[in-house]
Amino acid sequence: MSTDLRNRLFEQLDSLVLIDPHTHIDAQSPASTNLSEILGYHYYTELAHSAGLPQQQIEAPEITPREKVGLLLNNLEPIQNTIQYSWLIEMCQQFFGFEGDIIDGSNWEQVYDAAQAKMDEPDWAQQVLAQSGLEAVFLTNDFDDALEGFDTSVYIPCLRTDDLVFHLAKDSVRERLEVCTNISIENLGSLTQCLEHLFTHFTRENAKACAISLPPWFVPREVNYGEAETALEQIQSHGEQAAPEHKESMACWVFWKLAELCDEFRLPFDLMIGVNRSVYPGGVYQGMDLYDSRVSLIQYADLFNAFPAVKFPVSVLASVTNQELASYSWIFPNVITNGHWWYSNTPTFIEHDTAARLEAVPQTKQIGYYSDMYKLEFALPKFAMYKRILAKVLAERYVIDRSWSEERAVEFGKRILRGNVETIFNV
Numbered sequence: 001m002s003t004d005l006r007n008r009l010f011e012q013l014d015s016l017v018l019i020d021p022h023t024h025i026d027a028q029s030p031a032s033t034n035l036s037e038i039l040g041y042h043y044y045t046e047l048a049h050s051a052g053l054p055q056q057q058i059e060a061p062e063i064t065p066r067e068k069v070g071l072l073l074n075n076l077e078p079i080q081n082t083i084q085y086s087w088l089i090e091m092c093q094q095f096f097g098f099e100g101d102i103i104d105g106s107n108w109e110q111v112y113d114a115a116q117a118k119m120d121e122p123d124w125a126q127q128v129l130a131q132s133g134l135e136a137v138f139l140t141n142d143f144d145d146a147l148e149g150f151d152t153s154v155y156i157p158c159l160r161t162d163d164l165v166f167h168l169a170k171d172s173v174r175e176r177l178e179v180c181t182n183i184s185i186e187n188l189g190s191l192t193q194c195l196e197h198l199f200t201h202f203t204r205e206n207a208k209a210c211a212i213s214l215p216p217w218f219v220p221r222e223v224n225y226g227e228a229e230t231a232l233e234q235i236q237s238h239g240e241q242a243a244p245e246h247k248e249s250m251a252c253w254v255f256w257k258l259a260e261l262c263d264e265f266r267l268p269f270d271l272m273i274g275v276n277r278s279v280y281p282g283g284v285y286q287g288m289d290l291y292d293s294r295v296s297l298i299q300y301a302d303l304f305n306a307f308p309a310v311k312f313p314v315s316v317l318a319s320v321t322n323q324e325l326a327s328y329s330w331i332f333p334n335v336i337t338n339g340h341w342w343y344s345n346t347p348t349f350i351e352h353d354t355a356a357r358l359e360a361v362p363q364t365k366q367i368g369y370y371s372d373m374y375k376l377e378f379a380l381p382k383f384a385m386y387k388r389i390l391a392k393v394l395a396e397r398y399v400i401d402r403s404w405s406e407e408r409a410v411e412f413g414k415r416i417l418r419g420n421v422e423t424i425f426n427v
Contacts, residue, residue: 002395002396002400005395005399005400005406006388006391006392006395006396007391009391009395009399009406009413010387010388010391012410012413013390013391013410013413013417014133014384014387015133016133016414016417016418017134018134018135018383018417019134019135019136019137019138019156019421020134020136020371020379021209021313021338021339021425022138022140022158022211022270022315022338022339022370022371022372023137023138023139023140023370023371023372023373023374024139024372024373025139025155025373025374025375027139027149027150027155028150030137030155030376031119031124031125031128031375031376031377032119032375032376032377033119034065034066034115034116034119035069035111035112035116035119036065036066036068036069037065038088038091038115039068039069039072039088040068041374041378042285042286042287044072044076044079044084045058045059045072045285045286045287046284046287047082048075049283049284051075051078051079052075052078053071055282055284057071058071058072066112069108070109070112073104074104074105074108076103077104083346083347083385086385087378087381087382087385088103088381089102089103090380090384091378092111092115094131094380094381095115095118095128095377095380096111096115098111098114128377128379128380129154129376132376132379132380132383133380133383134376135154136154136427137154137155137156137371137376137379138156138157138208138209138425139155139156139157139158140158140160140211141159141160141202141207142160142163143159143160143164143176143180143198144176144177144179144180145157147201147202147205147207152206153206156207156208156427157202157205157206157207157208158207158208158209158211158270159198159199159209159210159211160211160212161212161254162212164177164195164254164258165212165255165258166251168250168251168254169239169240169242169247170239170240171239177194180198181193181194181197183197185232187232188225188228188229188253191232191254192257195254199264199265199267200265207267208267208425208426208427209269209270210258210261210262211271211272212255212258212269212271213272214273214274214275215274215275215276215292216273216274216275216276216291216292216294216295218251219299220252220255220256220299220302221302222252222256222302222306223249223252223253227253228250228253230246230249231247231250231253234246256303259306259307260307262310263307263310268311268312268313268336268424268425269310269313270312270313270314270338271312271314272314272317273295273297273300273314273315273316273317273321274291274292274293274295274316274317274318274321275289275290275292275317275342276289276290276291277289291317291318291343293318293320293321295316295321296324297314297324297325297328300312304334307334308333308334310334311334311336312334312336313336313337313338313367314328314329314335314336314337315338315339315341316344317341317343317344318343318344319344319349319353322349322352322356322357323356325337326357326360326361327360329361329365329366330360330361333365335365336365336366336367336420337365337366337367338370339367339369339370340369340386341372342372345372347385347389350389351389351392351393354368354389354393355397358394358398358416359397363412363415364415364420365420366420367416367420367424368390368413368416368417368420369383369386369417387413387417390413390416390417391413395409398412
């Protein structure tokens with residue numbers, strides 16, 4: 001009974017057309033142009049490297065796309081147990097007509113050629129969106145992205161602010177900010193004008209969120225004018241050689257100003273908390289970072305209290321932080337549980353974390369899932385994985401355990417998958 005029920009719920013959830021609220025899609029090249037752009041996704045390269053494939057081979061400078069696919073697919077046997085491998089198989093089955101369940105040295109070239117034939121079609125990106133049941137995707141835009149040449153109702157801009165907060169001491173970052181705003185940074189007043197200019201520009205171009213990835217050591221605080229002015233002077237004089245306390249003061253001042261502007265412009269502020277960069281410097285590209293369970297959301301309590309009107313969709317890198325996130329969203333009206341990020345994005349953690357959120361957090365304050373994808377093809381298997389898990393949790397914990405009707409459970413699932421994205425991000 002449970003399996004049939006889960007399948008019925010999944011079918012109804014799977015018919016829903018979605019908006020993906022966090023991706024790294026390039027709106028100018030949203031879909032893959034060859035299979036190496038799928039296999040080059042860091043999940044595959046870091047897992048292959050972890051299983052023994054040398055980084056120097058994976059990232060050989062002269063390797064062709066076809067050679068890279070052959071190298072990886074001939075060496076993925078150790079990761080055939082992983083959920084990431086199942087994403088690859090499901091993609092190839094759904095998009096390229098692959099009928100098997102393993103791709104290796106015996107068949108990878110046929111898969112490569114079939115994928116290339118589809119990807120060469122001029123409307124491939126539109127096909128992928130339609131087949132994946134996606135209406136729109138949020139982007140991750142640098143503050144100086146032009147936001148031109150694409151439909152911003154389909155590829156929705158989002159202002160990513162990591163450089164502004166953590167790298168303003170770099171001459172190149174300040175120069176980029178001055179160029180894109182046409183404002184010279186002379187003091188806190190002109191820096192404020194730069195930030196206001198960015199929010200005006202992005203919201204005019206249909207941006208629906210501001211976002212930042214935050215290290216475990218960061219503690220937001222309001223910095224007084226004198227401390228911030230001194231920090232900016234030191235950064236302008238010494239750049240990256242400025243004293244750590246001045247760089248920390250500047251990071252806090254900019255972060256707090258961004259929260260103020262989110263309040264003024266009514267933009268949600270996505271916080272992705274807990275990533276420790278370059279823990280494994282010998283790893284492949286994007287395969288160097290890990291979570292740090294020393295992080296606590298108590299570090300953000302002053303922020304949540306100071307900006308009650310700002311919506312903070314929060315992602316945590318580790319499942320061990322999920323109960324704290326659910327508890328903060330239970331108490332704070334402006335804290336929203338947001339997706340299953342990175343190392344928490346496997347079925348065991350998703351099921352546990354989803355069930356905990358559904359049982360504890362108001363249903364209007366949960367964003368079920370985002371793909372975090374770099375190419376459109378990943379939406380289909382990733383969202384399918386989440387919808388299967390959501391259907392399982394709804395079937396077992398609500399229809400069976402709590403005697404909900406199937407219709408009520410489906411409506412709850414649709415709110416988690418789509419409805420809350422619309423209301424929280426105003427799309």
